[in-house]
Amino acid sequence: MSETKANILVVDDDDGGRYLKAHLLRKRGYHVLEAATGMAAIEQCCANPPDLVLLDVMLPDINGVEVCRQIKTAHPGIAVLQTSAAVISAHDRAAALDGGADAFLVEPIESEELQATAQSLLRMRGAEQALRRLNERLELLIAERTRELTEANRRLELEIVERRKTEEVLWHTQRLEAVGQLTGGIAHDFNNLLAVIVGSMEVIRTAIEGNGEVLPRAKVLRMLTASETATSRATKLTQQLLAFARRSSLKFDIVALDEVIVASEPFLRRALGEANRLSLSFEAGLWPCRIDAPQFEAAILNLVVNARDAMPQGGDLEIATGNEIVDATEVRRTPDLIAGPYVVVRVTDTGTGMDRDVAAHAFEPFFTTKEVGKGTGLGLSQVYGFIKQSGGHVVIDTEPGVGTTFRLYLPRCDDVRLSSIAQDRAPGMTPTGHETVLVVEDNAEVLELAVTTISDLGYRVLIAADGKAALDIVQGDEPIDLLFSDVVMPGGMNGFELISKARAVRCGLKALVTSGYASVHRPDANRPDVPLLLKPYRRGDLAQCIRMALDRV
Numbered sequence: 001m002s003e004t005k006a007n008i009l010v011v012d013d014d015d016g017g018r019y020l021k022a023h024l025l026r027k028r029g030y031h032v033l034e035a036a037t038g039m040a041a042i043e044q045c046c047a048n049p050p051d052l053v054l055l056d057v058m059l060p061d062i063n064g065v066e067v068c069r070q071i072k073t074a075h076p077g078i079a080v081l082q083t084s085a086a087v088i089s090a091h092d093r094a095a096a097l098d099g100g101a102d103a104f105l106v107e108p109i110e111s112e113e114l115q116a117t118a119q120s121l122l123r124m125r126g127a128e129q130a131l132r133r134l135n136e137r138l139e140l141l142i143a144e145r146t147r148e149l150t151e152a153n154r155r156l157e158l159e160i161v162e163r164r165k166t167e168e169v170l171w172h173t174q175r176l177e178a179v180g181q182l183t184g185g186i187a188h189d190f191n192n193l194l195a196v197i198v199g200s201m202e203v204i205r206t207a208i209e210g211n212g213e214v215l216p217r218a219k220v221l222r223m224l225t226a227s228e229t230a231t232s233r234a235t236k237l238t239q240q241l242l243a244f245a246r247r248s249s250l251k252f253d254i255v256a257l258d259e260v261i262v263a264s265e266p267f268l269r270r271a272l273g274e275a276n277r278l279s280l281s282f283e284a285g286l287w288p289c290r291i292d293a294p295q296f297e298a299a300i301l302n303l304v305v306n307a308r309d310a311m312p313q314g315g316d317l318e319i320a321t322g323n324e325i326v327d328a329t330e331v332r333r334t335p336d337l338i339a340g341p342y343v344v345v346r347v348t349d350t351g352t353g354m355d356r357d358v359a360a361h362a363f364e365p366f367f368t369t370k371e372v373g374k375g376t377g378l379g380l381s382q383v384y385g386f387i388k389q390s391g392g393h394v395v396i397d398t399e400p401g402v403g404t405t406f407r408l409y410l411p412r413c414d415d416v417r418l419s420s421i422a423q424d425r426a427p428g429m430t431p432t433g434h435e436t437v438l439v440v441e442d443n444a445e446v447l448e449l450a451v452t453t454i455s456d457l458g459y460r461v462l463i464a465a466d467g468k469a470a471l472d473i474v475q476g477d478e479p480i481d482l483l484f485s486d487v488v489m490p491g492g493m494n495g496f497e498l499i500s501k502a503r504a505v506r507c508g509l510k511a512l513v514t515s516g517y518a519s520v521h522r523p524d525a526n527r528p529d530v531p532l533l534l535k536p537y538r539r540g541d542l543a544q545c546i547r548m549a550l551d552r553v
């Protein structure tokens with residue numbers, strides 16, 4: 001705003017004084033309005049707000065200081081120059097400024113002074129207005145930017161929700177895919193085995209019943225062998241599945257892994273084949289580990305067989321062991337690995353390697369890239385399940401065309417050496433006895449089979465269908481030398497609970513348990529004072545275990 005085009009309201013009840021001031025200002029180019037009373041001034045300010053008010057203090061109706069206060073309250077943007085014809089005290093001038101006036105002049109006012117003061121006030125007002133406009137613009141910009149940011153934030157939140165939904169769907173789909181693959185694989189393999197068993201049974205039944213053609217004895221024996229082979233393959237299959245589900249009943253023992261590897265070296269060389277070179281490298285002073293040695297051997301064998309398959313043109317395989325303290329940095333690099341001391345076994349081949357997709361699925365049961373009949377896809381799931389159940393971790397480092405390294409982390413063991421039931425077992429003839437065995441089993445067929453087998457071995461047999469019936473017998477007078485119980489039974493008492501209750505009645509009662517997957521229910525897997533016999537068991541295993549349980553001191 002240019003000051004010369006400004007509107008100035010001159011308020012003075014004295015016509016002469018008012019005319020003089022208005023005239024002077026008009027001459028300077030201002031647009032001047034006039035008012036003779038305080039009320040008229042306030043009304044004019046409302047109707048057509050001027051830029052500056054020249055306000056006399058002494059007015060006939062309202063005091064100029066009060067007029068100024070009202071104008072400033074209603075229109076803070078209007079500049080007010082208070083004037084007074086009377087000689088007034090410093091106190092009155094201060095009161096006028098206090099009422100909101102921007103400046104104060106005492107009349108008679110020199111024309112230059114009036115003009116300069118008016119100009120200065122208008123300049124200040126202009127600057128104030130510019131500042132206010134700038135502020136308003138800034139506020140608008142900030143509001144606009146805030147709106148944009150809020151909108152961007154809202155879009156981001158929506159995207160996050162969408163992505164999370166997509167991830168959940170993907171995860172669910174992958175799980176379903178894995179479960180589908182697993183169940184499909186189990187069904188497929190079991191159907192094949194069942195087909196052999198059912199087919200053989202039918203042939204044998206026909207031979208026994210003598211309907212139709214009479215089968216030669218040799219053929220019947222072949223059928224029996226076929227169905228026995230199928231049965232043991234089915235048993236192996238369930239063991240592999242249980243290994244993956246970490247429900248294998250592991251027989252832990254404290255071993256030096258390098259000794260186990262050395263002991264199975266000839267076997268591993270045969271499995272690897274002559275076209276490939278095997279080298280072993282062991283760090284001196286390897287820490288002991290608490291593992292199931294046969295399961296460890298099986299895991300190494302699975303890795304060796306995989307390496308052989310990955311090196312069809314021949315190649316090198318190295319098995320190396322070393323002690324390693326896994327620290328926080330290593331844990332960050334390898335998810336699921338827990339910090340601590342480990343023995344690490346590295347199995348490295350110079351084979352085909354795996355692409356990302358294969359490596360991501362390699363541990364899944366029934367995942368195989370091999371032709372039908374060449375692989376079941378259970379090898380690595382055994383490795384994974386066994387290592388996990390042993391408190392360790394397994395990592396694949398692989399590069400297509402270069403080779404693969406499997407890193408097996410097995411926790412260091414600081415316990416003393418334990419003896420396991422597997423070590424006590426003496427191979428050879430089937431042991432027998434004459435003691436009394438109390439057999440507890442809820443499944444009628446399994447019970448009948450156990451009773452028949454145990455009686456055949458020469459023992460006296462007592463039977464109970466659950467824990468409560470067994471306790472009744474224990475509380476009676478019958479002599480009992482061994483309590484042979486299933487682990488999972490109806491009636492709310494498992495095999496281990498039954499044994500503790502029975503021992504409360506008969507101190508030191510010898511016991512043996514049997515189960516499909518008992519390790520999870522075992523109250524203290526570290527103290528095998530109750531030997532465990534895995535189902536399905538053979539006659540020889542049962543005989544060995546009963547004898548061993550009876551002979552334990």
Ligand SMILES: Nc1ncnc2c1ncn2[C@@H]1O[C@H](COP(=O)(O)OP(=O)(O)OP(=O)(O)O)[C@@H](O)[C@H]1O
Pocket residue numbers: 302306307310349351352353354358362363367368369370374375376377378379380381404
């Ligand atoms: N050393 C390796 N080099 C390249 N690929 C491998 C290696 N080990 C495993 N794989 C890949 O991982 C897949 C799964 O291996 P896994 O041992 O579980 O099953 P499999 O060898 O196919 O069958 P199985 O071991 O049951 O006979 C293999 O089919 C193969 O594609």
Ligand SMILES: [Mg+2]
Pocket residue numbers: 302305306375378379380
């Ligand atoms: Mg394999």
